[in-house]
Amino acid sequence: MPRPYGGNTLTNNFIERSKIDKDLFILDIDKGQKKEIENIAFGIFSPLKGFLNEQDFTSVVKRGRLANDLPWTIPIVLDVNVELANKIKDSTQVALRTDGKIFGLMDIGDTFAFDKIESAKSVFQTDDPAHPGFQKYVSMKDTLIEGEVKVIVNDSDGSGSGSGSDDDKGISNNGSIENYSSTLNNFDEEFRMTPSQSRKTIQEQGWKSIVAFQTRNVPHVAHEMLQKAALNIYDGLFINPLIGKKKAGDFKDDVILNSYTVLIKNYYPKSRVIFSTLHTEMRYAGPKEAIHHAIMRQNFGCSHIIIGRDHAGVGNYYSPFAAHEIFKEYPELEIQPLFFPAFYFCKKCQGYFNERTCPHDQEFREELSGTKMRKMFSVGELPPSHLMRPEISQTILTYPRPFVE
Numbered sequence: 223m224p225r226p227y228g229g230n231t232l233t234n235n236f237i238e239r240s241k242i243d244k245d246l247f248i249l250d251i252d253k254g255q256k257k258e259i260e261n262i263a264f265g266i267f268s269p270l271k272g273f274l275n276e277q278d279f280t281s282v283v284k285r286g287r288l289a290n291d292l293p294w295t296i297p298i299v300l301d302v303n304v305e306l307a308n309k310i311k312d313s314t315q316v317a318l319r320t321d322g323k324i325f326g327l328m329d330i331g332d333t334f335a336f337d338k339i340e341s342a343k344s345v346f347q348t349d350d351p352a353h354p355g356f357q358k359y360v361s362m363k364d365t366l367i368e369g370e371v372k373v374i375v376n377d378s379d380g381s382g383s384g385s386g387s388d389d390d391k392g393i394s395n396n397g398s399i400e401n402y403s404s405t406l407n408n409f410d411e412e413f414r415m416t417p418s419q420s421r422k423t424i425q426e427q428g429w430k431s432i433v434a435f436q437t438r439n440v441p442h443v444a445h446e447m448l449q450k451a452a453l454n455i456y457d458g459l460f461i462n463p464l465i466g467k468k469k470a471g472d473f474k475d476d477v478i479l480n481s482y483t484v485l486i487k488n489y490y491p492k493s494r495v496i497f498s499t500l501h502t503e504m505r506y507a508g509p510k511e512a513i514h515h516a517i518m519r520q521n522f523g524c525s526h527i528i529i530g531r532d533h534a535g536v537g538n539y540y541s542p543f544a545a546h547e548i549f550k551e552y553p554e555l556e557i558q559p560l561f562f563p564a565f566y567f568c569k570k571c572q573g574y575f576n577e578r579t580c581p582h583d584q585e586f587r588e589e590l591s592g593t594k595m596r597k598m599f600s601v602g603e604l605p606p607s608h609l610m611r612p613e614i615s616q617t618i619l620t621y622p623r624p625f626v627e
């Protein structure tokens with residue numbers, strides 16, 4: 223198992239609730255940012271312990287590395303408007319709140335302005351306002367705040383239990399306090415894992431090599447064959463669908479989760495697979511996001527990650543192999559990318575093959591495109607069972623609206 227990214231220790235930023243100062247300023251955080259704060263605190267973005275400072279931000283944007291040279295391609299930042307930035311810039315610490323519940327603390331470092339268009343161009347390699355990642359990025363607020371974040375757990379052993387409720391400790395009269403468990407047991411997010419948890423499982427299984435599979439789709443038989451091709455060679459498989467905000471036309475999170483549950487139950491050797499969800503946003507930054515995806519999976523303990531054609535891409539913004547090429551710029555990454563060619567069903571070969579193993583023309587290949595599937599499911603039609611397992615088609619059909627609108 224590779225070491226945690228960038229060193230030997232995972233970030234584990236928890237604070238006991240009795241240690242919270244009652245008089246802290248409260249900063250409201252949207253749901254998406256809350257997930258990123260959790261990802262920092264749980265160690266998924268190790269070695270980061272908080273939001274980037276100006277020096278690291280500039281370095282990440284300009285050269286895809288932190289100021290200390292460690293590869294890092296996606297800026298992890300907290301944006302606030304200028305007025306709010308002025309209000310909190312002299313605080314040393316603020317409490318973080320979402321949906322009326324305090325869930326964490328942030329040490330306030332420097333605040334700084336940034337050039338949205340220029341930095342977005344560098345991350346997304348386009349300035350087309352129609353690019354969903356670019357669009358979201360340039361609509362950020364004007365000031366970024368640097369600072370370490372922690373999430374709140376119950377006192378005692380650092381692993382809380384039960385969800386929070388109002389009480390006399392901590393910040394009073396400003397909403398209840400949410401408690402995390404360092405093992406995430408109290409989450410309604412059944413399949414979510416921290417890197418500490420996945421590493422423990424990998425160790426218990428005795429796997430030496432484990433392959434991460436990033437997805438934001440329901441599994442076709444082609445995906446299954448790809449994952450199983452990896453399982454022929456490596457010890458374990460870490461299926462890690464990305465749960466979070468996606469674009470219209472993508473499958474909804476529930477649909478993806480239930481499809482995979484059904485697939486693993488019926489078609490996978492359970493002792494060789496970990497299924498866990500990753501709660502972060504798709505940025506559609508193509509190659510740079512592929513590096514980010516690899517870094518997160520190294521933290522989860524994976525030795526390899528499958529990088530697909532046009533990985534984390536959208537539309538025609540990135541060349542199909544840009545996400546492969548970029549790994550050459552980062553030879554020091556411990557997690558190794560696997561560039562499996564995509565599998566398709568070949569009518570001549572009568573099975574699943576790819577360009578390396580089948581000589582037949584396009585006309586013999588059967589693939590399920592997103593467009594084709596959307597069309598079929600919208601009229602209640604099922605894809606043929608050699609392209610999608612019937613259990614999965616049936617699962618999708620139980621949703622009147624399976625796609626993000």
Ligand SMILES: [Zn+2]
Nearest residue numbers: 568571580582
């Ligand atoms: Zn063939």
